[in-house]
Amino acid sequence: NAGVMQNPRHLVRRRGQEARLRCSPMKGHSHVYWYRQLPEEGLKFMVYLQKENIIDESGMPKERFSAEFPKEGPSILRIQQVVRGDSAAYFCASSPARGGNTEAFFGQGTRLTVV
Amino acid sequence: QKEVEQDPGPLSVPEGAIVSLNCTYSNSAFQYFMWYRQYSRKGPELLMYTYSSGNKEDGRFTAQVDKSSKYISLFIRDSQPSDSATYLCAMSPNTGGFKTIFGAGTRLFVKA
Numbered sequence: 001n002a003g004v005m006q007n008p009r010h011l012v013r014r015r016g017q018e019a020r021l022r023c024s025p026m027k028g029h030s031h032v033y034w035y036r037q038l039p040e041e042g043l044k045f046m047v048y049l050q051k052e053n054i055i056d057e058s059g060m061p062k063e064r065f066s067a068e069f070p071k072e073g074p075s076i077l078r079i080q081q082v083v084r085g086d087s088a089a090y091f092c093a094s095s096p097a098r099g100g101n102t103e104a105f106f107g108q109g110t111r112l113t114v115v
Numbered sequence: 116q117k118e119v120e121q122d123p124g125p126l127s128v129p130e131g132a133i134v135s136l137n138c139t140y141s142n143s144a145f146q147y148f149m150w151y152r153q154y155s156r157k158g159p160e161l162l163m164y165t166y167s168s169g170n171k172e173d174g175r176f177t178a179q180v181d182k183s184s185k186y187i188s189l190f191i192r193d194s195q196p197s198d199s200a201t202y203l204c205a206m207s208p209n210t211g212g213f214k215t216i217f218g219a220g221t222r223l224f225v226k227a
Contacts, residue, residue, distance in 0.1 A: 043159070
């Protein structure tokens with residue numbers, strides 16, 4: 001049973017480009033959470049999704065950031081017109097229905113560098 | 116003031132030492148308290164979680180929660196070089212807890 005898969009592991013984008021980060025949850029998991037981790041800071045919640053639904057996006061910046069979890073395929077975190085401040089590690093976690101954070105498994109993360 | 120405060124360290128100890136890692140928090144609504152271990156360039160891995168106050172033990176690891184003081188601890192007995200990692204405390208008001216709040220993490224080095 002593969003764990004939470006994130007790709008790419010490393011992503012370099014120039015300022016103004018778009019970044020697409022992918023997350024495939026563990027088999028049987030229908031809840032996905034995205035977090036951002038800045039150097040020397042803890043993980044910051046961004047968005048919580050279930051299949052075809054955004055449940056809570058209160059941690060997402062109002063502009064340039066969006067997330068989706070389609071019926072088929074991975075969850076996507078999209079950052080448009082990236083800026084240097086978007087450079088961070090982005091982690092997703094997944095849990096089974098009703099599992100919540102005590103049964104959430106994290107992926108390896110995508111490290112985004114904006115140059 | 117941050118909701119969760121955690122000393123970033125680094126904390127350096129000799130192999131075999133007892134390690135104490137701590138977090139304080141300000142939100143009295145937190146009910147679930149978790150500890151994650153994160154190796155360099157890896158995702159966080161859940162070590163233990165505790166509901167409300169009390170102790171929980173799992174092998175060499177013991178988690179303690181003191182809600183009256185808003186203080187949680189993780190103890191590692193007989194520490195090993197393989198325990199060298201960053202330890203993140205996290206907490207939430209419920210297990211629906213997608214709004215889990217994380218501490219900044221404490222970097223631990225265990226010297227052989």
